Amino acid sequence: MKEGTAGERIEVLWQERPRDRFVRASLLAGATVMVAAWGLGDFDWSDLFSARRQANLARFLEGVRPHPLQGVAWDWGGAWTWARDLFAARGAGAMATTLGISVLAISLAGLVSLVLSLPSARNFATVDPFAAPRPGTSRGLRFGWALIRRSTRGALIAMRSIPEYLAAFLLLAIFGPTPWTAVLALAVHNAGILGRLGAETIENIPSRAPASLRAIGGRRSQLAVWVLLPELLPRLLLYFFYRWETCVRESTVLGLLGIVSLGFWIDDARTRGHLDALVFYVALGVVIVIVGDLMSSLARELLRRAD
């Protein structure tokens, strides 16, 4: 490295750059899948630009204009009255429902994930938590802990693999269109995600505190309550707020299934062909998502600063 011209040294550096066969193969495979998709899919560009589709689009753009103003000159006062009436009649209530569903769902998910992350953490759900395995522990005991750990991890994977919308669709048949359906569907999916993140956080705990408490005879429950919870809480809260943002988005959309969040009125406007109201409610959805993002990033910023 020390000998040779600058060009030669750069050559050596280039050859010594970190390379990983698996990552390269994955990048190549990912690119291949994406290119192949365009060939394999049934994508009909000519249909998209056909006269029928263009007529649809023209009709849509016309219908988006607030209906009191259709066929007359644009008038801001009229548009304002129209928006205010829609907001007062349905928008405000639907926004409150949407937010309420997201808050309850993420809180439920957070509580459930607190419980589930413990038995799925490799260093906690084991015969000797936070310690090197001692020789001579019974095989049955080790097997038992492995079984607990693996089944919780499996349950968490299954929970987060089912998309919220799909879960809500299935739960709808059982509970009917009450807000609980949306709350439970969101809670299950997010508990799966938060549980995994929580388990990872426990596994990566930097301090020696759990090991010390264990060495003086602390039980697992004491470790969880007196060491893990206080030490990892800021991190877990970061994840909690980050997932709450997605919950706000999703609870809007779950209304499409018939639960009275914003999505319900979006679907209602679509089936009635009220395109102006459709776009208005979608815009309210944008507002609520932006408000949620701002609140969440404020909370996360506070947490980071306190840390």
Add this chain to the structure above:
Amino acid sequence: MAADGIRTPNPVGVRVILITSGVVACALAWGALGLGLSDLVPTSGGLSLAGRFFARAFSPAWQSEARFVPDGTPPLLEVAFEATLQTLILGAAAMSLALVLGLALGFAASSAWWSGAGPESRRGVYGMLRRSFLPFLCGASRLLIVVMRSVHELLWAVLFLAAVGLNDLAAVFALAIPYGGVLAKIFSELVDEAPRESARSLRGLGASGLQTYWFALIPRALPDMVAYGFYRFECILRSSAVLGFFGFPTLGLYIRQSFNATNYGEVWTFLYALLILVVAADAWSGAVRKRVLA
């Protein structure tokens, strides 16, 4: 600061405030939704449906359960395979568009490649461009990103269905727009948060802002960008499956049809197909992330 010199966290900690407001928010939400625990008790019809549905979890259908199967209908497993393939195809096609959008908008929304330039570049036509057009481009791109990612992919799908009607390209755009917005946001944040020391040395050697961006900032952010890209690929497959509920030929379409026809065995077949696809993508992207971020 405590007297003994050990720094104590502020007495009423941020966590206490956040958790208290969380509890208050829950109470408010409970009231706003008018919830009662009695709503959690399923109707007797719902309960028996749940029993019949979950009873099939361990015996998914291998053949069509429809009473009347029209001639020429492919076997159920072939349908499930085709639906899984379509889920992958729509997701991957959308992901490729989202990556293009994300990289382009992420670049346009980042100020790192023009804002830190020295005084010498403030003069002339280029300097004028820098002062007027580039901040405008940056602000406009950021606004565009917010709108793109604040509308959920299913709402984009509703809008596209209302605007043009059912066409697979509508599904691709519906997925690509919000995913492109999220990728643009995260990519530009990753570049902004990338370690700066190589950028500073390149700047010291007289490199332009654009050169610094491409040769010092992007390479440092690249592992995180790759990791995040693979994570989003996993997410887009789930979203692509759900788009089937709106009539696109992905797994959601078949899940809805079989469920509405009360062929619960078939529902489980499609659910397991989705599970296999998602868990495989999860394992793949997890392995890539672990190696890239190590």
